[in-house]
Amino acid sequence: MSEEGKPKIIEECKAKFEKRIQKATTAEDIEKLRIKYLGRKGEIRSLFGHIQEIPPEKRGEFGSHINELKTYMEQKIQSVSDQLENFSLDATTEKPYCDLTLPGVPFVMGHQHPISQIIDDLLDIFRSMNFDVVSGYEIEDTFHNFDALNIHQWHPSRNPQDTFYVDPEHILRTQTSAVQIRAMENGTLPLRIVSMGRCYRRDASDATHYPVFHQIEGLVIDKNVNFCDLSGILTEMMTGVFGTRVEVRFLPSYFPFVEPGAETFISCPFCGGKGCNVCGKAGEIELGGSGMVHPQVLRNVNIDPSIYRGFAFGWGIERIAMMKYQIDDIRLFYDNNIDFLEQF
Amino acid sequence: MIISYGYLQDILKKECPSVEELTKKFPEIGFEVENIFLPENNTVFTVKVIEKTDIPSTEHLLHATISDGVQTHQIVTSWKELRVGGVYLWAPPGTTIGGITLTSKDFQNVQSEGMLLSYVEVSLDNTVVSNQERLGPMELPPDTPIGKNFFDLFWLSFPTFDLKIPYNRPDCYSMEGLLREVTAAFDIHFPATDRRSIHHIYPPFKEVQIKRSVRNISFKGLKVLDSERCPIYLGALLGDVKIDASPFEIRRRLMAFRVRPVNNVVDCANIIMFYYQQPLHTFDLDRxxxxxxxxRTPLAPESFDALDGKTYTLTENDLVIADEVRPIAIAGVMGSSDSEIMDSTKNIFLECAYFQPKTISRTSARLHLVSDASSRYARGVDYGQLEDVMKITVNLMSSVCGGTIAGEFFTHRTTIQPPPDIDLSLQEFSDVTGIDISKFQASSILKKLExxxxxxxxxGLRIHPPSFRVDLHESVDIIEELLRFTGYHNIQPSKPMYQVEYKPEKPWIKMNRLIRQQMGALGFFEAMTDSFAKDEExxxxxxxxxxxxxxVENPLRKDQSYLTPNRILALLDIAKKNISKKNTNLRLYEIGNHYLQGENLYLDWLITGxxxxxxxxxxxxTMDFYFAKGIKENSVLMRYHIPFTTKPSENHNVFDPCQALDVIVEDSTIGTYGAVHPKLLQYFGIHQPVFFSCMQLNPIMKYLVRHGHYRPISAAQDVLRDIAFLVDRDIPAGQLVKTIQETAGYCIKKTIIFDLYQGKNIDTTKKSIAIRMMFNFGQNKTSEEIQEIMDDIVQSLHNVYNIEIRE
Known part of the structure; x- marks a missing residue:
């Protein structure tokens, strides 16, 4: 028995193992060592064979010493093996040359049109504010596009110079408000809706006009809403679109379907109102019309304006996109040049 | 509406706000500043020609002596039409005109000091000069003060505002109306009586005695046959008028309003309209x-030769002013060329009327004819001021257009119902705007706005809408007025309170979103096109x-009148443009309507390169039909487990007859895909194959928005087996696969045709085909059991198609 009380035979076995493992330099050496000591016919197994030679009362202690050694060996082999493996993974210098600057396989990734990206953003924003989304037809009748919105029969915007007519009673919608009229006719109150889509105005195309454009319209009809609430909703919306807190400002303006009506501005999201190239040094950006729904519009769809009030806004999505991406020509959206589309 | 700051300052004197204050205030009270014309200035003076003599040795030059009131100067000019006594513009030596600095010059011993100027040389817009002035020297009225700086004298050295007047505020299509707003906004005490003084349009005005009858005129009177369309019509006769150019004070106001001078009578009528809003018309009585x-209403259809030189056809929906024979004006819109005031005119019939706005806007819109008068009448003029304006006009014309004027008035008047009173509660104001107002504040705003x-x-307050405010009908209109003057900047963001409820994503939005995701993952670029198509295409x-x-009845371009029945036209156009820019490998898609039998939402895509x-x-x-087929079938259709079949397409206008399939879902054809017909490509000038797919979205929407149920995954191993055989070349591969699937039944997971060969070493009537099959039997099977199934498959193929197995 040794000083620590371990049988000599075990001590010798451990000492030999230590010597050998120090010499092991390859995974192969380690594997041989593992088989020699831990294998089915290995040294540990043979140590257990010596148990017959031990007095019965000491057999338990002997066995536990062997198990201890076995565990030690297993750990040692594993740790040396890990060291060797790491060493061999690190030894890259000996591998064949690989030019890492060669380009990878050029997968083509698709791109969503910037307008539809803004539409998606707006849909997200308004769903988060618990609005419903409604859709309608692009060929609309003149009642829903004009009359119901207080745009009387001889209003200049109904002029064929400004509006595309399919026949005297049908036009290509000039705004998505027509959708809202239908929603008010069919919907249950209160109403919180947005609609988005293609609209048409008979504008010859230039850097800021195109006969087709997209519009987002919002409408809230409830018993207890006011102009300040409109301001709140618009602030949230534009903060969402530009990802930076903006302030909404109104100036009085006339639209037949809202009263009071307003032209709506936001503080420039790029300079925070100090004035920059995007806002033309104005510190703010004009976005479009908004206001409190005209009581006559409510009467037109059989809603009692003495009980319900509403607010509405309708803005061009192209304009928002042009601001967000700092695009200076609306026609780029409809040219569909790949060099343009792949930027978004 | 053009507002000259110089003119405004002339009226408001010391009280006039600064240009900066006005620039800020106008939009705050609802008048967008569309443009500010910057001031102009130069050392250009008004001078009078005292004497002119031809220079004998030249044919085209003359020598003139001019006076600036203090000294005389000599100039040599080529303007033969120069009048002695006429007032012109003179630039002395040292002045820079058009980049050239003038000097004294010697013309054959005559010293020429500076030069006389035309309107171009003082950078005047050609819309503010008379026809005569456009062709020669800029001649100013003879009573123009001389020796004065031209730009200062005519208020051109001040900025000029171009304001956008809201459609419902016709009262502000006038200097007087805007003055009311400006003085209200800046709290300037300037009562209506001062504001409406005729001296603001003609300071030298002195009242003349107007006689109540006109000699030698056998005019009997006025008949208004349609009182509904013409509720008020005032007429006056002015005899012995002397037609001439307008005096200086009228001329500089015309220039301030950017109006071209015509003659004193017409100029007076124009100045009245721009100052007081009320359009007037003057007819040559003797014509x-x-x-x-x-x-009356036209004796439909009646043709009319208007002042603008065009002939219009009038219908019973219009209204005309007529003599006993023919119309002499389209009421409220435009007069005729054969009744207009000419140099020889002696006697005038002056019209001051109120026409039904609807009638004027209808006629103006129908004829596409908008005049200064029609744009005011169509919005509604102030019927309450007609008598007053008539009186001012007759006074002005009497004062300006000659000495022996007599007047006689004719009146047709029906009662116009005044708009009903409006009750406004202060609570309603705060309910609508979200801000509070006191009764005192509200009253003082209304007072200022008269x-x-x-x-x-x-x-609250009971409001009596005045006749000049045609926009005030109900309480919200008053609320807007109060908000305008308390300030829209007081609107601060708040959050509406509402009951939150779950709002599911609309199926069409979900469908669009999923499709966009799929197409993006497949490397497609989303395009957006307009919806118009060329007729030829x-x-x-x-x-x-x-x-x-x-x-479309009124397309922007005549050759582009259709709404697109198929977006392939637009997509091919985009492809062509991109290919020409060397972007030859394209994958484009669009979600949009096809207009054929109504509007139908489609997914269209195009690939090439x-x-x-x-x-x-x-x-x-290179992309080919099978690549297109892979995209078509694997993306939306198979991804969302949409049961579909295909059959060869007969749409041979769009597609290559050999390479196109219709897609059928629930027994209806929902779309087609395949190679674009070479003829169509040739038309678009595209020289590489293009593959196109169109698919209606509404019929498949339900498949995209539903969700399926989990099917347990088999624990057994998948088994692969290959089979290669010869078969008649005309037998479609699809049928062979179908037979394999039917024979193997549920246990076949996938079949892949991994080799197809025709040619050398094979009978020309045959093809060699190799198919890999993946089975899963739900439990592990022995090789012998699997072989039995393979034998069944081979047997079926042999029985049906007489295949020959290849080893």
């Missing part, structure tokens, strides 16, 4: 036929009698 004027009211309500695809084609460009490790592979 009228018969002895009275009628206001909107009469009674303070008889406990919580539509004709390529659809005969003109195709039912359901949609045409290589599936992948050549790189150091890849050979290029």
């Amino acid at each position: 009228l036929m018969g002895h009275h004027i009628e206001v 909107i009469p009211f009674e303070n008889t309500l406990r919580d 539509v004709a390529l695809l659809y005969p003109s009698d195709t039912p359901g084609l949609v045409q 290589d599936t992948q460009c050549q790189t150091w490790c890849h050979e290029p592979r």
Whole structure:
């Protein structure tokens, strides 16, 4: 028995193992060592064979010493093996040359049109504010596009110079408000809706006009809403679109379907109102019309304006996109040049 | 509406706000500043020609002596039409005109000091000069003060505002109306009586005695035959008028309003309109036929030669002013060329009327004829001021257009119902705007705007809309007025309170979102096109009698009148443009309507070029029908488990007859895909194969928005087996696969045709085909059991198609 009380035979076995493992330099050496000591016919197994030679009362202690050694060996082999493996993974210098600057396989990734990206953003924003989304037809009748919105029969915007007519009673919608009229006719109150889509105005195309454009319209009809609430909703919306807190400002303006009506501005999201190239040094950006729904519009769809009030806004999505991406020509959206589309 | 700051300052004197204050204030009270014309200035003076003599040795030059009131100067000019006594513009030596600095010059011993100027040389817009002035020297009225700086004298050295007047505020299509707003906004005390003084349009005005009858004029009177369309019509006769150019004070106001001078009578009428809003019309009485004027509906259809040189056809929806024979004006819109005031005119009939706005806007819109008068009448003029304006006009014309004027008035008047009173509660104001207002604040705003009211309500005011405010109908209109003057900047963001409820994503939005995701993952770029199609291109695809084609009545371009029945036209156009820019490998898609039998939402896509460009490790592979088929079937259709079949397409206008399939879902054809017809490509000038797919979205929406149920995954191993055989070349591969699937039944997971060969070493009537099958039997099977199934498959193929197994 040794000083620590371990049988000599075990001590010798451990000492030999230590010597050998120090010499092991390859995974192969380690594997041989593992088989020699831990294998089915290995040294540990043979140590257990010596148990017959031990007095019965000491057999338990002997066995536990062997198990201890076995565990030690297993750990040692594993740790040396890990060291060797790491060493061999690190030894890259000996591998064949690989030019890492060669380009990878050029997968083509698709791109969503910037307008539809803004539409998606707006849909997200308004769903988060618990609005419903409604859709309608692009060929609309003149009642829903004009009359119901207080745009009387001889209003200049109904002029064929400004509006595309399919026949005297049908036009290509000039705004998505027509959708809202239908929603008010069919919907249950209160109403919180947005609609988005293609609209048409008979504008010859230039850097800021195109006969087709997209519009987002919002409408809230409830018993207890006011102009300040409109301001709140618009602030949230534009903060969402530009990802930076903006302030909404109104100036009085006339639209037949809202009263009071307003032209709506936001503080420039790029300079925070100090004035920059995007806002033309104005510190703010004009976005479009908004206001409190005209009581006559409510009467037109059989809603009692003495009980319900509403607010509405309708803005061009192209304009928002042009601001967000700092695009200076609306026609780029409809040219569909790949060099343009792949930027978004 | 053009507002000259110089003119405004002339009226408001010391009280006039600064240009900066006005620039800020106008939009705050609802008048967008569309433009500010910057001031102009130069050392250009008004001078009078005292004497002119021809220079004998030249044919085209003359020598003139001019006076600036203090000294005389000599100049040599080529303007033969120069009048002695006339007032012109003179630039002394040292002045820079058009980049050239003038000096004294010697013309054959005559010293020429500076030069006389034309309107171009003082950078005047040609719309503010008379026809005569456009051709020669800029001649100013003879009473123009001389020796003065021209730009200062005519207020051109001040900025000028171009304001956008809201459609519902016709009262502000006038200096007087805007003055009311400006003085209200800046709290300037300037009562209506001062504001409406005739001296603001003609300071030298002195009242003349107007006689009540006109000698030698056999005019009998006025007949208004349509009182509904013409509720008020005032007429006056002015005899012995002297037609001339307008005096200086009128001329500089015309220039301030950017109006071209015509003659003193017309200029007076114009100045009145721009100052007081009320349009006027003047007729040459001696050129009228018969002895009275009628206001009537046209004897439809009646043709009319207007002042603008065009002939219009009038209908019973219009209104005309007529003599006993023919119309002499389209009421409220435009007069005729054969009744207008000419240099020889002696006697005038002056019209001051109120026409029904609807009638004027209808006529103006129908004829596409907008005049200064029609744009005011159409919005509604102030019928309450007609008598006053008539009196001012007659006074002004009497004062300006000669000495022996006599007047006689004719009146047709029906009662116009005044708008009903409006009760406004202060609570309603705060309910609508979200901000509070006191009764005192509200009253003082209304007072400043000259909107009469009674303070008889406990919580509000009773408003009597004045005749000049055609926009005030109900309480919200008053609320807007109060908000305008308390300031829209007081609107602060708040959050509406509402009951939150779950709002599911709309199926069409979900569908669009999923499709966009899929197409993006497949490398497609989303395009957006307008919805118009060229007639010629539509004709390529659809005969003109195709039912359901949609045409626009008034297209922007005559050759582009259709709404697109198929977006392939737009997508090919985009492809062509991109290919010309060397972007030859394209994958484009669009979600949009096709207009054929109404509007139908489609997913359209187009591919062309290589599936992948050549790189150091890849050979290029050109897109072909099977690539298109892979996209078509694997993306939306199979991804969302939409049961579909295909059959060869007969749409041979769009597609290559050999390479196109219709897609059928629930027994209806929902779309087609395949190679674009070479003829169509040739038309678009595209010289590489293009593959196109169109698919209606509404029929498949339900498949995209539903969700399926989990099927347990088999624990057994998948088994692969290959089979290769010869078969008659005409037998479609699809049928072979179908037979295999039917024979193997549920246990077959996948079949892949991994080799197909025709040619050398094979009978020319045969093809060799190799198919890999993947089975899963739900439990592990022995090789012998699997072989039994393979034997069954081979047997079926042999029985049906007489295949020959290849070893």
